[in-house]
Each structure stands twice: as structure tokens, then as C-alpha cells.
Amino acid sequence: MGLRYTDLDSWRSWQASRRRLHVLKAALTPSRPAPTVPALEFWTRGQAPRVLVACDSTSPTNHYALVVPFSSPEAPDAVLAHPAGLDLGLEADGWRRVPPPTLDAVDTVVSIGDHLQVGAWAHGLALARGWRQVVVQHGLLTPFSPPPPTGARFLAWSQADADYIREGRPDLEPVVVGSPLLTAAAAIPAPHVSRFTTPVFLGQLHGAELGRWSMTRSVTAFWRETGATYRPHPREEDKLSRVQHTLWRRMGMAFDEGAALAEIDRPVVAAFSTGVLEAATRGIPSWVFHLNPPAWLREMWERYSLARWGQPPTSRPTHMPDAMKRILKEAT
Numbered sequence: 001m002g003l004r005y006t007d008l009d010s011w012r013s014w015q016a017s018r019r020r021l022h023v024l025k026a027a028l029t030p031s032r033p034a035p036t037v038p039a040l041e042f043w044t045r046g047q048a049p050r051v052l053v054a055c056d057s058t059s060p061t062n063h064y065a066l067v068v069p070f071s072s073p074e075a076p077d078a079v080l081a082h083p084a085g086l087d088l089g090l091e092a093d094g095w096r097r098v099p100p101p102t103l104d105a106v107d108t109v110v111s112i113g114d115h116l117q118v119g120a121w122a123h124g125l126a127l128a129r130g131w132r133q134v135v136v137q138h139g140l141l142t143p144f145s146p147p148p149p150t151g152a153r154f155l156a157w158s159q160a161d162a163d164y165i166r167e168g169r170p171d172l173e174p175v176v177v178g179s180p181l182l183t184a185a186a187a188i189p190a191p192h193v194s195r196f197t198t199p200v201f202l203g204q205l206h207g208a209e210l211g212r213w214s215m216t217r218s219v220t221a222f223w224r225e226t227g228a229t230y231r232p233h234p235r236e237e238d239k240l241s242r243v244q245h246t247l248w249r250r251m252g253m254a255f256d257e258g259a260a261l262a263e264i265d266r267p268v269v270a271a272f273s274t275g276v277l278e279a280a281t282r283g284i285p286s287w288v289f290h291l292n293p294p295a296w297l298r299e300m301w302e303r304y305s306l307a308r309w310g311q312p313p314t315s316r317p318t319h320m321p322d323a324m325k326r327i328l329k330e331a332t
Helices: 008-018 020-028 060-070 117-129 159-166 180-186 212-226 239-251 274-282 295-303 322-330
Strands: 040-045 051-054 078-083 096-098 108-111 132-136 153-156 173-176 200-202 229-231 268-270 286-288
Touching (some): 051 060, 051 117, 060 078, 060 132, 078 117, 117 132, 153 159, 159 173, 180 274, 268 274
Parallel strands (some): 051 108, 153 173, 268 286
Antiparallel strands (some): 040 078
């Protein structure tokens, strides 16, 4: 199937079409023009950084895709940029805060893509200066994943993901490196969790991939069948999501808030969250569920061997092979 959008402009147009209320609100709210160069903080590891790591958020998926690999002793010297004000906990991993560097020695940019602010800035520099561009897979791939920059090397979790990202994008160079996120999950196995324990449903109301109404119906149906608790996604902060949370609470649905995903010790269910694969990797019974899954969603479930609700759970951890170390060393 592959990515539905092969250029960033088309992808952003699709995103806007799925978030019309947000776009209208932004258009009606007076604001200053966005700066061309974002306000950034810089950190370095090593004496001669030749890799620029562009990190846009503190999310666990970003942390394991970018911070963890470049904090290892085997990683090449690097400079990391992130939005001012974020706390990535870099000091604990041996990074040093520095003033804005010249980046004269840099020849490679590594990010999760150029669809966010810092990634766009870094890949813009790469184009202007002729640097190599590397994009790291940080979550499950869907047809609606943002397209990587032209000519980028894509570090994929699996051969299936490598084939998927390259379909319709012969300019990309996919390389299978495994998943640091799932490797970390495999290192902290959960105590025995009965598959008959009340499950927790991982919320994704914020996502543009599936319609809000279809997600709402699916969550409600699953709760009525199982009595599951609901764990809102951290980005379910918009007004429509908050209203839906209120309605569910009035119906009697219990919410599971505050605990980190790695601390959940009950069966996990979601429509297409990376958290299902993380939980399965830890040995927790995990399933996917949707009342009327579209073809792309069914294909994605099969690509990741995710068990549909009512079938035995999958628990196949993806380990990071030596290929990841090889790819990192090639950047030096």
C-alpha cells in the first residue's frame, strides 16, 4: 500500500482537512508570524560533532528514536537541537549544554522527519549545505505517516516497514535497524498479567487517521463489552476531546490517567497505537480493536502481527540488531 502522500505539502493539506475546526480557530486568532528560525537549545556529546540530531518533542517515541541511540558510547559525536524550554534530561546521558554552534563540521542530519519545526529547520540546512539526511522510524507506519525528505536514508524497524516506506518512493534508501523503543520495552518485562483482567483502551481521539466518530463508537462499544478503562492520549487536550471525556465519564467509564505506559500492568487494547506493540513486547496481553476497520488498518495490523480482539495476543519483541550500530558509525 505504501504512503498515501509522497510530498510534505500534500500531507499538510490532508492534515488541515482533518482538523478544520483547529484551522478555523487559528485563522481567527490574532498571532505573530512564525519565525523562520525556531528558538533552539543546543547540546553536544564528543569533541568533534559531525551529526546534527533534530528533536522536536519529549515524547517517548522521540526519545528512543533519537536521544537513546546517540547517547550510547558507540554513537558518533553529535550536536542535538530541540525547541527552547524542553527538558529532555540530556545531562544525565552525558550531553553538555552549549551556545548555538557554527555546525561547520556537520555533514549529516538525523531526525524523525521534516514535518515538525526543528526537523524542518535541520533538513533545510541539509539541503542548503549538501548534508546527508537520515530519518529514523519512531512509530508504527500507516498510509498517513508524514513523507520523509527526498533522497533520505530511512532507518526502519523491519524489512516489512522498509518495503512499505519505499513503495512509491524509489528516492528513499531504507535500511533495517530494528527498534530501540521495543528493545527497551523487552528489557523491562511485566509480571504475569492475566488476559482476563479488565483491559485498558489507549485513546487516539487526537489522531487524524481515523474519523473521530468512528473512534468514539469503537471505544464506547468496547467499553460496553468489557468494562475497560480509558487512557487518554496526552494530546487529547482539544475541546472536542475534553467534551467526549466528560460524556464518557457521565456514562460511567473509568479513566486511567497519570501512569506511564511502561507501568501499565493490565491487558492493553487500541486501534493502532504503538503502545499495543510495546505492551506485547513486555509480555502483556495486547490486542487491536475497531468496529469497522478500513483496509489500510487491517493491512497495518497484519504487517505488525497485531492480534484482533477475541484472538490470542501477539508478543514478539523486535530487537535492535548490530545494524543500528553500523548505521550510526557510518555517520562519522
